[in-house]
Amino acid sequence: MFKDVLKVRNPTSMETKERTQIENDVCEETVRSVFENPLPMKSILNQLECFDIQRLRTVNSAIRKCIDTLKPNPRIEKYEILFNFTDNWNQIDVYVELESGEFKGSTYTTCESSFFINYEYFPAQSREELCLNDFEATLRYQMSCMEELTIAYEYIERSSYIFGGKDNPYEELSKKTGEILKRRAHPLKTRKISMGMRQTEMLGHISAVDSSFLKTIELFLPFDTFWIRYHDIKELPIEVDQLSQTDQWKNAEQLFSTLLAITTPIQKMNVLHFSVLEILVETISSQDVDYLKTNLLKSTTFQKFKISFRETTIDESLHTLIGEPYSNFSSLKKVWYFQIQNTDYYIQIDLDIRDVRNIERNLIPKVIIFTRVPKEDAPFVELPINQLMIN
Numbered sequence: 001m002f003k004d005v006l007k008v009r010n011p012t013s014m015e016t017k018e019r020t021q022i023e024n025d026v027c028e029e030t031v032r033s034v035f036e037n038p039l040p041m042k043s044i045l046n047q048l049e050c051f052d053i054q055r056l057r058t059v060n061s062a063i064r065k066c067i068d069t070l071k072p073n074p075r076i077e078k079y080e081i082l083f084n085f086t087d088n089w090n091q092i093d094v095y096v097e098l099e100s101g102e103f104k105g106s107t108y109t110t111c112e113s114s115f116f117i118n119y120e121y122f123p124a125q126s127r128e129e130l131c132l133n134d135f136e137a138t139l140r141y142q143m144s145c146m147e148e149l150t151i152a153y154e155y156i157e158r159s160s161y162i163f164g165g166k167d168n169p170y171e172e173l174s175k176k177t178g179e180i181l182k183r184r185a186h187p188l189k190t191r192k193i194s195m196g197m198r199q200t201e202m203l204g205h206i207s208a209v210d211s212s213f214l215k216t217i218e219l220f221l222p223f224d225t226f227w228i229r230y231h232d233i234k235e236l237p238i239e240v241d242q243l244s245q246t247d248q249w250k251n252a253e254q255l256f257s258t259l260l261a262i263t264t265p266i267q268k269m270n271v272l273h274f275s276v277l278e279i280l281v282e283t284i285s286s287q288d289v290d291y292l293k294t295n296l297l298k299s300t301t302f303q304k305f306k307i308s309f310r311e312t313t314i315d316e317s318l319h320t321l322i323g324e325p326y327s328n329f330s331s332l333k334k335v336w337y338f339q340i341q342n343t344d345y346y347i348q349i350d351l352d353i354r355d356v357r358n359i360e361r362n363l364i365p366k367v368i369i370f371t372r373v374p375k376e377d378a379p380f381v382e383l384p385i386n387q388l389m390i391n
Contacts, residue, residue, distance in 0.1 A: 036062045042070050049098045050074035050138060073143040075099040080150040081135060083173060092131050096138065106134075128173055136180045145189040145213050151177055151205055152196030152220065171201070178204025192216040193248075196260075199239050203246070211247040221259030237263045237282060244270040253301070255279060258308065266307075267291050275301040280365060283311040289349070289368065290321040296347055296370055297340055303372050308365035312353060322349075326379070330354075337378050344375040 045053065045067065053072055057064045078097040084090070090110055097103040108127045109116045115127050122130070151174065174197050181188055187210035195202045196219070206217070221236055238260045243249055254276040262269065262281050266288045271277055272295050284307060296302045319325075325334035336349040353366040 036066050038066055038069055041066050045070055045072035048072065049100055049102065050076055050096065051098070051102060051104060054138075071141040073141060074138065075144055076139065076142050076146055078103075078146065078148045078150075079139065080148075081131075081152075081177065082150070083153045092127065094131065094134070099144070132173070132176055132180065135177060136183070139181070139188065140184065142188065143186075145191060147190070148192040148194060149188065149190045149205075149209070150194040152194065171198075174201045175204060178208060181205060181208035184208070186210075189213040192218065194218040194220060196220045199241075199243055202243055206243065206246055206248045209248055211251045214248050214252050216254040216256070217249065217252050218255075219257035219260045219262075237261050240264045240269060244268075261310070271305075272296070272299060273301065274305075275303045277305040277307070279306075280308045282309070283313065284309045284368065285313040286315060286318040286321055289314065289318055289351075292370060293322050293336075293338060293347065293349065297338060302347075302370075305370040306367065307369075308367045310365055312366060314351070314353065314368075318351075325351075340372070346373050346375065346378050347371070348373045348378075 048056070053067065053074055057067055075098055076096060077099050078095070080093075080095040082093045084093055092108040094106045094108070095103065096105075105118075107116075107118055108131045109119070110127050115122045115130075117130070153174070178201065182204070188208055189210045191213060193206060193209055193214060193216075195205060195217075202219070206214075219238065219240075236259075238257075240249075240262055241264045244264065249255075249270065250273065253274060255271065255274050255278070257279045259280065262279055266281060266284065271279075272292075292305065296305070322336060322338075325336045327335040329335075332352070332354045334351045336351075338347045338349070339345075340347060348369075348371045350367075350369040350371070352368070356364050358364050
């Protein structure tokens with residue numbers, strides 16, 4: 001039928017115009033009968049992901065209504081929203097990746113009184129409002145478990161919002177993203193949540209996540225790596241006393257916070273259930289080391305704890321608490337081994353409190369590492385002859 005139209009070379013022919021109009025009407029009526037009908041539309045939407053669903057929504061209001069009735073799963077794998085700002089420039093960056101691997105990045109910017117998305121001008125629009133609307137619409141019907149959700153501030157340079165004590169212009173915005181997540185019919189399923197904000201704002205986001213699916217929590221300092229190293233930016237302090245009491249924290253398996261210095265005391269941080277932990281703390285004591293050693297020996301899930309610190313009260317009293325080290329390279333670097341009862345595994349403790357500088361000559365944090373190691377990796381264990389030959 002469409003071939004007949006294409007073969008007619010005279011586009012002004014009345015006959016061709018009439019036939020084309022009839023065919024277009026029939027085609028449109030057929031399409032509408034499918035895309036506005038929930039029964040066939042359900043089968044179609046089951047084959048689509050977020051971006052295709054969004055394109056369908058722009059066709060007409062009837063299709064949008066049908067989609068909202070069916071609530072299709074957009075199959076999002078990763079969602080990242082970063083509130084970027086310096087003293088002179090503000091923008092919001094959003095990155096969405098789907099289960100198929102397809103991805104899209106969007107930049108919401110304001111220049112003077114004009115608003116842009118990916119540098120396309122949008123008259124009389126609120127950047128924040130549109131960003132929040134997109135955030136809610138995109139995740140509203142997400143049912144499958146995401147790989148990662150990231151919500152954070154990102155300071156491209158040494159911003160006076162942090163160093164000058166100014167009010168954070170995005171604090172209210174980040175609170176609203178937490179409220180949007182809480183408005184969902186069901187808690188959001190994600191294996192990892194990454195956050196770079198204050199504890200009160202983190203609580204608003206993590207509490208909206210399904211605790212039975214969350215495996216990894218990451219807290220990070222929202223600075224570009226270059227600026228951290230170039231300006232010798234010290235870690236920002238953060239408390240986790242409230243965060244560590246949530247079900248999400250208690251059920252997670254991994255915790256990372258390498259640039260936000262946690263000020264909550266280790267023994268009140270509720271970390272013994274984690275299998276992997278890599279954090280920076282404000283300070284650590286000999287009693288803290290003994291507490292971790294004693295309790296990790298009882299843990300069935302523990303694999304590795306790496307704790308960095310700037311200040312410490314670790315001294316010779318540690319030898320009294322946990323015993324003499326197996327290797328004592330100096331008063332600043334030591335190694336201990338402790339067998340985990342009824343197993344062929346040991347806990348290896350490496351303590352390094354030397355002053356070490358990075359390539360920019362800035363002091364890096366000191367470190368203590370607790371590692372679960374098999375018996376054959378312990379240097380003092382004599383292996384059978386046949387196992388030595390295999391090794």
